Amino acid sequence: MSEATAVSIQNLSKSFDEIEVLRDVDLMVNKGEVVTILGSSGSGKSTLLRCINWLEQPDRGIIKIAGQRIGVTDGGKPMSMRELAKVRARTGMVFQSFNLWPHLNVLHNVTEAPIHVLGKSRSEAEAYAHELLDKVGMSHKAKAYPNTLSGGQKQRVAIARALAMRPEVMLFDEPTSALDPELVGEVLAVIKALSAEGYTMVIVTHEMTFARAVSDQVVFLEKGRIIERADPETFFTRPDTERVRKFLERNEG
């Protein structure tokens, strides 16, 4: 594996009870690359994303974040909570339902983990938080509490919160699925801007136009397997499989 690999996934398999949701998934994400994961609901795409930072424990397979294995120590034992937390801190995750901490204001949502996980000083964390809030267009709401924000605003704060960890990779789990249609644009615009800045991102989404515009690599999951992977141009104009052709037809417009 080269220096330039941000995330490597090998032979990943995962079952819930008897149902196999991921089967021998391999995926490489290079530094600075944007990979979108497409597929219909139940295809395992969210599970795949959640395995990357071990929110779901895979049954088999190896996942590395910037060369470091997550979930399992070098000795082959399951990681302790503490060890796991260290590797997780190198990833940033944005959830479908935002999951901001409601008792903290916007600024403190962003500084909480840098101060209490990474051990940054308050002044350093706040300076960077202001910079990030500026980037996502939320600096005017730094003192507001999450309950006063719109969904799109909450999600932009959640993106700043994840960025504040200076992660090796940003994971987006359907970041616009819980939003009113008219708020989707502002969130997608922020993600697009991040891709232009060279952030490494893995994005699960249903927004086809967005995926096409933002991705370097598109993978398509079907019943827990990657059945197609290509650059966006090829994927959206000349897909290999009948299944993807059907999927794209249905999601047109």
Added chain:
Amino acid sequence: MSNWEILWLERAQFIDGFISTLEIFGLSISVAFVIGCGMLYMLEGAKPRLEVPLRIFVDSMRMLPFLILVYLLYYGLPSFGIRLNAWWAGVGALAVYHGCYFAEIFRGVRQTFSPGQVEAARACGFNTGKMFLRLILPQIIMRARPLIGNQLIYALKDTAFLVIITVRELTAAANSLSGTYFIPTEAFVVVIGCYWLVSMSMELIIKQCGRFSAKRGFDNV
């Protein structure tokens, strides 16, 4: 001399009793609060092996009349070679008993949390201890505010039971004065006034704290 005048002359007894009640209440409820938080942390999955014994302990405490716990600590423990004086037996009983109630209140509030917040904390690299202290506990306390206020009043009233094991507190003072001068009504009216005063002050403070949770959208009324 009227009955009220007698009580006024003996006011020192009431004041001593009142202060003693406040001391017992303040100490025991603070310890109870910490016990409740500690138990919640262990029930949070921090100590999986302790979970079942802890549940059994909390439930058996909740189902035990408070007076019987006081009797056990004061009259029962000496047979195991542990002799507590009345004051410490009383404080211990209050702390453990209400600690279990606090644990139960906190657990109930904890169950209303969406799992997403905890996932977000995990994704940011929080370990269980820091996540609990920084993200879960503050919210639980804000959300449980009215229930905490209720429990404080319960605990305050339970201090009156300690008169039975000879703790010299407010009710004991009234008891002794009513016995000496045979003026039970007036003596207990004074005591009721004192309990109400403390309860209402606490309610007021707890209510004021509501501003913190209202600003964050935890209170919907």
